[in-house]
Amino acid sequence: MTAHAHDERTGVWLIGARGSVGTTTITGCAAVAAGLAPPTGMVTESAAFPGCGLPPLRRLVFGGHDTATTPLPKRAEALVASGVLPHGLPTAVLDELAAADAAIRPGGTPTADARGEEQLVAAFAADLRDFTRTHGLARTVVVNVASTEPAPVGEAFPASSLYAAAALRAGCPYVNFTPSAGLHHPRLRPAAARSGLPHAGRDGKTGxxxxxxxxxxxxxxxxxxxxxxxxxxxxxxxxxxxxxxxxxxxxxxxxxxxxxxxxxxxxxxxxxxxxxxxxxxxxxxxxxxxxxxxxxxxxxxxxxxxxxxDSALAAPLVLDLARLLARAHTAGLTGPVDGLGFYFKDPDTGPGGLPEQWRALLTLAERLRAAA
The missing domain is CATH 3.30.360.10 (Dihydrodipicolinate Reductase; domain 2)
Structure with missing residues (x-):
């Protein structure tokens, strides 16, 4: 990987950015990048991944969609009060939290938003393109960390699939860390196959x-x-x-x-x-x-x-997946990325047992290292 590529900035767009997992992910990335905390729980920071060309934590830029309006710094302070984040950390990374909060855009659901399905997808995709362009990012990875929704009934897109459709339209790799439909909606499968984008899911395996x-x-x-x-x-x-x-x-x-x-x-x-x-x-x-x-x-x-x-268990995995999908995109991988079943309850590809999934992840690391 060239020095120029290593200095590229990568976007991480969180669906549910102001939730507990989103807030912990953004706060934790800033803390680890600044040397304020060790990368505990981050598999991509272990001995198996040097030389894979993963984007550095300090070059990740956060934004997202959310229906909640409580600013990230306040959400982080609430997580301090509940024992999730250490005292003083939100203050130490306040600039990073404020910058990420400024990049969060209003989300929407098919039942609570007057706009139709096509209008919502177009608006969400426009938010993604604007974020990538405004921040001068090489690419943006979309990660769904929103609350679980019921399985869809009928042809209509649930909220998770609207965001997934927007990711495809904006040319963004996509991760579904939830059990929600997301990219698995039957109407999205042909578009996902045509997109040539890497994706991974679903439902993070944390506890x-x-x-x-x-x-x-x-x-x-x-x-x-x-x-x-x-x-x-x-x-x-x-x-x-x-x-x-x-x-x-x-x-x-x-x-x-x-x-x-x-x-x-x-x-x-x-x-x-x-x-x-x-x-x-x-x-x-x-x-x-x-x-x-x-x-x-x-x-x-x-x-x-x-x-x-759960937030502290999930956040390092979200960072792992964002980095791995960004690198997969750079390497030209498409479709469901082999080797990422290690992170999911209901993986798109690969074996079901954790030891076999770990070996598949190591194989992916070798593949990325060879392409670096």
Whole structure:
């Protein structure tokens, strides 16, 4: 990669930029780039990725769409109060937060916006082109980190697909970090194929499903019969509220179930519950109960508890994916990018098990390094 290319600036356009994940991503990128925090959780900063030609964190420029109007600096202070961000960090990166906030444009939904589908897509695409041109960016990667929406009914585009269509129209690589339809809407598939743009999705694998993708292969490889796998999620914040809607919860659970079905060969008995607990704020507790048979039919059980902050788990992955998609675009890769299933519950391509997904990601790193 030439010195000139390394100095190019890359746009990261977040759908839901003022949400917890978006705010943590922007704040965290500024902190790591300034040497105020280590890149914990960023796989692209690990030993496997030097020489791949990824855009440097200091050359990422943030903007986005959002229906929320609370400025990013205030959102960051709220995340400090809830324990997601360290005290003093929003003040230390205030200039970066203010610059990103100034680049956020009003979003819209088909039900709340008087403009029609075509007008909304055209307006969102114009926002993307203006952002890329105004900031002198080599390219802009669009990443959907908005709240989960129900699966679409009929031909009409849900909000996530409007933004995905705008990304295609503006010539932007696209990442769907949510279980929402986005680029997977049937009406968008032909346009995505014609666009020649790299894309990745869907539904970021951050906590409970990450653990499931490690444990399920253990049972399969040791020939232990899983009789039932049940789970419960307790969470607050925007995700907790949005997932009280049955359709949104069903979309979320589908990806979690796919990990088990793909690895074990079939989906075991058992349900997964998602409960909104507003008092938990941006934190989550996930509990799993696995019933399995051992030798001679002996009944055994495994229980796990995962407690963490989804925003802090998601943000480094969002940065990884933005950098990888930008580099894939530079390298001329098109369509769903092989090797990125490691990051998703419901990946577009590749194997379902985490070890196999890790090897595929390393293969992608080699491919990018060879093209650098």
């Amino acid at each position: 409970q499903t990450l653990l499931r993708s490690v444990l399920a292969p253990m049972f399969a490889q040791r020939a232990l019969d899983v009789r039932a796998w049940s789970g419960t999620n307790l969470l607050g914040g925007g995700d907790g509220a949005s997932l009280t809607e049955p359709g949104a919860a069903a979309a979320k659970n589908a990806g979690k179930a796919r990990v088990l079905a793909d690895t074990l060969g079939e989906l075991p008995d058992g349900a997964l519950h998602i409960d909104d607990v507003p008092a938990m704020g941006d934190w989550k507790t996930a509990w799993d109960h696995v019933a399995f048979d051992g030798f001679l039919g002996s009944r055994m059980y495994l229980q796990t508890i995962w407690q963490g902050c």
